[in-house]
Amino acid sequence: MPELFARHGAGQRHAGLHAGRCSFICPRHQQSHPLRVRHMQRIFSGIQPSGIPTLGNYLGALRNWAALQDRHECIYCVVDLHAITVFQDPKELARQTREMAATLLAIGIDASKHIVFLQSAVRAHAQLAWILNCVARIGWLNRMTQFKDKAGKDRENASAGLYVYPNLMAADILAYHATGVPVGDDQRQHLELANDIAQKFNFDYGVDFFPNIEPLILGHAARVMSLRDGTKKMSKSDPSDQSRINLNDDADTVALKIRRAKTDPEALPSEPDGLANRPEARNLVGIYAELDDKTPADVLREHGGKGFGAFKEVLTALLVEKLTPIASETKRLLADPATIDATLRDGARRAAAIADPIVAKAEDLVGFLRA
Ligand code: ATP
Numbered sequence: 001m002p003e004l005f006a007r008h009g010a011g012q013r014h015a016g017l018h019a020g021r022c023s024f025i026c027p028r029h030q031q032s033h034p035l036r037v038r039h040m041q042r043i044f045s046g047i048q049p050s051g052i053p054t055l056g057n058y059l060g061a062l063r064n065w066a067a068l069q070d071r072h073e074c075i076y077c078v079v080d081l082h083a084i085t086v087f088q089d090p091k092e093l094a095r096q097t098r099e100m101a102a103t104l105l106a107i108g109i110d111a112s113k114h115i116v117f118l119q120s121a122v123r124a125h126a127q128l129a130w131i132l133n134c135v136a137r138i139g140w141l142n143r144m145t146q147f148k149d150k151a152g153k154d155r156e157n158a159s160a161g162l163y164v165y166p167n168l169m170a171a172d173i174l175a176y177h178a179t180g181v182p183v184g185d186d187q188r189q190h191l192e193l194a195n196d197i198a199q200k201f202n203f204d205y206g207v208d209f210f211p212n213i214e215p216l217i218l219g220h221a222a223r224v225m226s227l228r229d230g231t232k233k234m235s236k237s238d239p240s241d242q243s244r245i246n247l248n249d250d251a252d253t254v255a256l257k258i259r260r261a262k263t264d265p266e267a268l269p270s271e272p273d274g275l276a277n278r279p280e281a282r283n284l285v286g287i288y289a290e291l292d293d294k295t296p297a298d299v300l301r302e303h304g305g306k307g308f309g310a311f312k313e314v315l316t317a318l319l320v321e322k323l324t325p326i327a328s329e330t331k332r333l334l335a336d337p338a339t340i341d342a343t344l345r346d347g348a349r350r351a352a353a354i355a356d357p358i359v360a361k362a363e364d365l366v367g368f369l370r371a
């Protein structure tokens with residue numbers, strides 16, 4: 001928590017919101033998840049159309065988005081405003097945006113019961129983001145590791161948008177008063193910042209307006225690592241296509257990428273402790289476990305002692321089995337772009353109906369005159 005709040009004690013403001021929670025039953029493992037989630041939360045999450053969705057996006061986020069639909073009100077967004085924080089070719093952006101929307105529908109997100117839409121189609125995101133730009137402190141943004149990673153050595157040349165990306169992300173969520181945000185582990189820091197921003201807004205304007213946000217970081221593969229470097233996150237924008245499995249890779253491509261995936265010379269251990277200091281081995285075991293609805297310990301009980309040659313073969317077969325239906329459904333949906341666009345327009349209309357009054361209220365609290 002930033003010092004400012006520590007001094008003023010505003011951090012306690014939302015303590016009451018944590019009361020009355022129950023354990024989240026992980027829909028895939030049918031067991032109590034360590035994360036505690038309230039019943040019937042409003043869920044919000046987004047994904048950038050900055051490339052083809054990867055296995056990391058699927059296991060860390062999208063799969064959980066689909067699973068949360070049974071118990072919660074879900075609002076899912078293709079965040080094109082975020083994507084242009086790094087230059088995107090306009091034609092490619094439009095194509096990738098529709099493809100990302102099709103992927104969300106292909107993994108089973110029900111856009112009639114829930115909401116699927118494009119961020120740029122709902123103005124409330126950018127409107128609230130500006131207010132939050134004025135609430136967030138530069139010192140807080142300076143601590144964000146994603147900016148450091150993405151800006152790299154040439155920080156002076158990064159876009160201002162990339163720097164204030166976390167403020168827009170806070171606006172995305174807070175514009176809906178959403179309280180549950182299913183994301184991969186890499187977004188944890190941004191969600192902590194979003195809570196700091198919300199608390200500072202509430203404190204500055206003397207209100208209890210924005211709720212506390214709860215990160216829903218679920219499963220054993222909340223951070224899938226690059227196939228080329230087990231210490232680096234798998235990303236759809238990584239320049240190396242060999243670093244990731246794309247959800248539209250065909251069986252041969254998956255086989256080749258897994259065969260080439262970096263490993264070490266040891267055989268697989270029979271217990272998870274044996275994966276310490278073996279990031280590539282841990283990553284592949286984690287991927288297998290998540291896809292097969294098992295724990296890494298289960299996987300090692302079954303495959304411990306195998307060399308990577310044999311393990312990579314079973315992993316490839318599992319990946320192909322689980323991912324090819326998504327790719328073919330995405331392709332089927334993309335054959336009818338008008339229907340996808342109509343779904344997105346309807347989603348944007350319903351999203352705006354929730355966000356517009358909340359952002360209008362935020363503007364009133366700030367003191368904008370309605371002349
Ligand atoms: P980019 O490289 O453009 O940032 P990305 O692959 O990081 O793309 P995002 O659109 O930034 O994808 O994130 C979408 C969701 O996927 C977020 O919830 C994020 O936490 C999750 N995610 C991204 N990469 C991984 C990963 N390697 N493992 C698990 N979850 C991930």
Ligand code: MG
Pocket residue numbers: 235
């Ligand atoms: Mg990312």
